[in-house]
Amino acid sequence: MKLTLSKNNFEIVLNNFQAFLDKKDSSQITSHIYLEIIDTKLLLKATDYEIGIESKIDINKKDSDGNATVNGRKILEIVKRLKDGEIILETDNESLHIKQGKSKFKLPMFNASEFPELPEFNENSKINIEASKFIHSIKKINPAIENSNQKPELGGAFLDIKEYSCNFVATDTRRLAIMKHDTQSIEKLSIIIPKKAITEILKLFYDEFEIFYNQTQLIIKTVHYTFYTKLINGKYPDYEKIIPKNLKNEIKLPKDIITDSIRLINSLSNNIKLIIKPSEIIFESISDESSETATTQIEINTGIDSEISIGANSKYILDFLSQIETSDFYLCLNEPNTPFILKNENFLTIIMPIIF
Numbered sequence: 001m002k003l004t005l006s007k008n009n010f011e012i013v014l015n016n017f018q019a020f021l022d023k024k025d026s027s028q029i030t031s032h033i034y035l036e037i038i039d040t041k042l043l044l045k046a047t048d049y050e051i052g053i054e055s056k057i058d059i060n061k062k063d064s065d066g067n068a069t070v071n072g073r074k075i076l077e078i079v080k081r082l083k084d085g086e087i088i089l090e091t092d093n094e095s096l097h098i099k100q101g102k103s104k105f106k107l108p109m110f111n112a113s114e115f116p117e118l119p120e121f122n123e124n125s126k127i128n129i130e131a132s133k134f135i136h137s138i139k140k141i142n143p144a145i146e147n148s149n150q151k152p153e154l155g156g157a158f159l160d161i162k163e164y165s166c167n168f169v170a171t172d173t174r175r176l177a178i179m180k181h182d183t184q185s186i187e188k189l190s191i192i193i194p195k196k197a198i199t200e201i202l203k204l205f206y207d208e209f210e211i212f213y214n215q216t217q218l219i220i221k222t223v224h225y226t227f228y229t230k231l232i233n234g235k236y237p238d239y240e241k242i243i244p245k246n247l248k249n250e251i252k253l254p255k256d257i258i259t260d261s262i263r264l265i266n267s268l269s270n271n272i273k274l275i276i277k278p279s280e281i282i283f284e285s286i287s288d289e290s291s292e293t294a295t296t297q298i299e300i301n302t303g304i305d306s307e308i309s310i311g312a313n314s315k316y317i318l319d320f321l322s323q324i325e326t327s328d329f330y331l332c333l334n335e336p337n338t339p340f341i342l343k344n345e346n347f348l349t350i351i352m353p354i355i356f
Contacts, residue, residue, distance in 0.1 A: 001037060001066025002090040007082055007100070009057045013044055014076040016225075019200050020046040020053050021072040029069060034115040035089070035096075036067035045118060046072060051197050052118045052228040060086060067112040070096045078105050118228055121219045127159075127211040128185050129166065135205060137179040138198050140347050141170040143319040144177035145195045153234030156192040160236075163188065169239050175316045176242055176350040192236055193218055197229035242350060244339065247332040251276070251302045255329055259321050261296050266314040268294040271354050276308045276331075286311055286356050309336050311354035317342065320349040 022030035034045040041056040146154035158169040269285035285294040333340035
């Protein structure tokens with residue numbers, strides 16, 4: 001294999017592939033990137049068996065066909081240090097040679113035929129969700145995905161497509177985030193997308209892509225990249241049972257003022273108490289240190305008849321507020337010490353209270 005290609009295009013793809021490599025064990029072929037000349041393109045593939053990616057870039061000149069593998073981290077470090085312009089890649093029986101001007105580098109290869117096959121997918125198995133809506137939704141619920149891995153099914157975003165509706169759901173058992181959409185589709189589908197995959201999707205994709213699936217994989221395809229992730233095999237909790245059916249109080253609140261007030265208090269304690277009165281809200285710290293206290297208040301017409309107090313982890317509230325675009329939101333609640341809802345248009349978060 002021998003070819004000439006643009007340094008800049010090559011570097012961009014190598015950089016985007018880093019999260020897909022096995023970085024713990026360089027003796028594994030999954031620490032390598034697969035390279036293959038196909039017509040006038042260079043095909044690149046990377047996978048750590050959980051997530052995978054492939055891309056094609058233009059070749060400026062092809063002298064001979066072939067394939068190869070190369071350590072993904074090391075070749076990126078080399079290419080980053082080369083000058084803008086063209087690079088020559090050439091293989092012999094055991095090594096890949098990278099050349100530019102008088103600079104030459106040699107890296108060992110694995111047997112390219114042993115590189116893992118990325119899954120195939122059927123173009124008919126398409127999820128009919130607008131790309132921008134998909135990205136917007138997983139970004140909103142992402143902070144609520146469980147990180148501890150105690151329950152594997154909670155370690156991902158749940159995509160629940162029903163007749164004429166679609167819900168994106170995440171929970172860490174202390175809060176439940178839901179993004180709701182009405183759809184024209186009558187298809188039904190329930191899948192759990194791992195948080196690791198969500199992180200990479202949000203880095204790589206913005207709009208203009210198609211989404212496919214099979215029994216074990218989700219696939220996202222653009223003009224430049226095809227992304228693969230294993231789905232989490234498990235049964236997601238019945239989240240709809242957690243949503244309160246009736247709410248006694250729905251209070252419209254200003255996002256920026258509430259955010260600033262909470263941040264004042266959580267400089268001392270993550271756990272806070274909101275004392276909601278008819279014409280004001282008092283914010284207080286909840287701390288085991290009796291000598292440490294923080295308090296602030298705002299004047300606001302809440303529309304309630306009697307005082308209500310709720311305790312919560314401030315991070316959950318701030319996570320919600322950081323994901324909304326409007327200047328106002330709604331706090332919906334029933335009795336003290338029961339779950340309450342933060343709502344903005346079709347996005348809501350249900351938060352378990354802290355008992356104080």
